[in-house]
Amino acid sequence: MTTFLSDHDAVATDVLSPRLRVVRDDNAIDLDAAACAVSDLLVALGHDPVSEHLADTPRRVAFAYAELLTPRSFDLTTFPNDEGYDELVLARNIPFQSLCQHHLFPFHGVAHVGYIPADRILGLSKLARVVELFARGLQVQERLTQQVADWLDEHLAPKGVGVVLEAEHLCMSLRGVKAQGSRTVTSAVHGLLRDDGRSRQEFFALTGISR
Numbered sequence: 001m002t003t004f005l006s007d008h009d010a011v012a013t014d015v016l017s018p019r020l021r022v023v024r025d026d027n028a029i030d031l032d033a034a035a036c037a038v039s040d041l042l043v044a045l046g047h048d049p050v051s052e053h054l055a056d057t058p059r060r061v062a063f064a065y066a067e068l069l070t071p072r073s074f075d076l077t078t079f080p081n082d083e084g085y086d087e088l089v090l091a092r093n094i095p096f097q098s099l100c101q102h103h104l105f106p107f108h109g110v111a112h113v114g115y116i117p118a119d120r121i122l123g124l125s126k127l128a129r130v131v132e133l134f135a136r137g138l139q140v141q142e143r144l145t146q147q148v149a150d151w152l153d154e155h156l157a158p159k160g161v162g163v164v165l166e167a168e169h170l171c172m173s174l175r176g177v178k179a180q181g182s183r184t185v186t187s188a189v190h191g192l193l194r195d196d197g198r199s200r201q202e203f204f205a206l207t208g209i210s211r
């Protein structure tokens with residue numbers, strides 16, 4: 001029996017050291033077992049998995065799910081905030097893909113991730129990597145949003161952090177209510193971006209979200 005469950009635990013050491021290798025060690029994906037399960041699913045859905053057209057489908061599906069459930073490892077390189085920069089740093093429109101844990105359908109959209117630096121700053125591309133770290137797994141959008149914010153809080157210790165996710169859920173647009181084009185917006189704000197009115201307003205204005 002194959003399970004796609006993962007608990008999103010990121011293994012990281014040396015908090016706030018300049019280089020932090022970030023890997024997720026919860027991947028116990030058995031590709032052969034997954035392919036067998038897809039084959040069984042095809043049978044259960046009334047299709048013949050050994051027909052010429054479907055012969056390679058179980059393997060392809062297994063690989064596709066494995067890819068969507070496996071974030072790439074990366075080095076979280078941080079730098080001293082020598083200039084004492086204390087304004088908002090915001091990466092907007094970071095594309096992401098994730099898998100809805102209720103339907104195993106993708107949901108995808110963009111993330112806006114910002115922080116107000118304290119002692120250290122980080123390479124902007126790393127914000128996208130942190131989003132991917134948590135997006136590549138079975139998720140609900142609310143938890144994904146919170147996990148990205150919590151992780152940055154914990155590993156960068158900024159004065160404030162804010163995350164906004166806008167996503168289309170295929171389980172909503174292709175089936176059920178068929179709400180095509182509808183996007184779900186979630187946010188998580190910590191520190192100054194939560195408590196300081198001006199910073200909070202600036203953050204949500206720059207992400208294009210009014211609240």
Ligand code: ZN
Pocket residue numbers: 100101102103104105169171172
């Ligand atoms: Zn769903």
